[in-house]
Amino acid sequence: MFPSRSPQGLMQSMAIILLIFTLEIERVRSRVFTFAPSMRISQLSNWLNQDYPCQGDTIVFEENKKTVTFIDESMQVSSVILPHVGSLIFSDNSVLGEKSPWQCTRRKSPEKVFFQPEAIFPAFSDPASWTVDDKPLLHMNMVPGPKDDVIFHDVGAFQISIDDQVTVNTLKVSKDWVGPNTG
Numbered sequence: 454m455f456p457s458r459s460p461q462g463l464m465q466s467m468a469i470i471l472l473i474f475t476l477e478i479e480r481v482r483s484r485v486f487t488f489a490p491s492m493r494i495s496q497l498s499n500w501l502n503q504d505y506p507c508q509g510d511t512i513v514f515e516e517n518k519k520t521v522t523f524i525d526e527s528m529q530v531s532s533v534i535l536p537h538v539g540s541l542i543f544s545d546n547s548v549l550g551e552k553s554p555w556q557c558t559r560r561k562s563p564e565k566v567f568f569q570p571e572a573i574f575p576a577f578s579d580p581a582s583w584t585v586d587d588k589p590l591l592h593m594n595m596v597p598g599p600k601d602d603v604i605f606h607d608v609g610a611f612q613i614s615i616d617d618q619v620t621v622n623t624l625k626v627s628k629d630w631v632g633p634n635t636g
Contacts, residue, residue: 483600483622486583490575492610493525494568495555501567506530507557511565514539522568523610527551531563542610574614582613597621 497503506512506528513534514520520539527548535541552558575582580595597603597619604625605611 484585485602486597487604489584492521493523495526499570501569504566506566508552508559509563513565513567521610521612526553528553577615
């Protein structure tokens with residue numbers, strides 16, 4: 454394992470041992486990952502060109518894309534063109550036909566506005582889908598692993614693409630933890 458007994462060889466060996474030790478510590482440390490994408494109707498980034506609906510506008514969902522949308526606040530629009538496949542989930546306080554603070558007042562002439570989140574099915578294996586408090590991380594540790602805890606937002610709707618079997622320590626959805634030590 455040791456290249457040579459010279460001072461330079463000894464330094465290389467110590468650097469290799471330190472790297473292995475650091476990687477081992479990094480591998481066993483657990484973290485809390487929070488799923489970042491949101492399908493809230495009131496989130497500006499979910500609207501094409503960040504053009505959200507004003508009173509009297511028409512909301513258009515992409516007709517051929519599966520869509521899960523959380524109507525987290527009231528909204529007043531003239532019509533909604535729904536997708537062929539999808540779900541609209543209303544919060545307890547949302548009312549269709551009532552203006553919400555996030556909406557702009559009427560335009561001179563009503564427009565069509567398009568609900569198009571950046572990622573319709575964000576991937577579990579995509580580091581951009583997750584937020585972690587203690588950055589920076591090695592690339593291999595930027596998505597949840599078997600020792601990590603995963604949180605999906607307490608309020609709202611979400612959809613995620615999982616292309617392979619995934620193991621995490623615990624999973625929190627709607628304020629409930631599920632895992633080996635949660636009873």
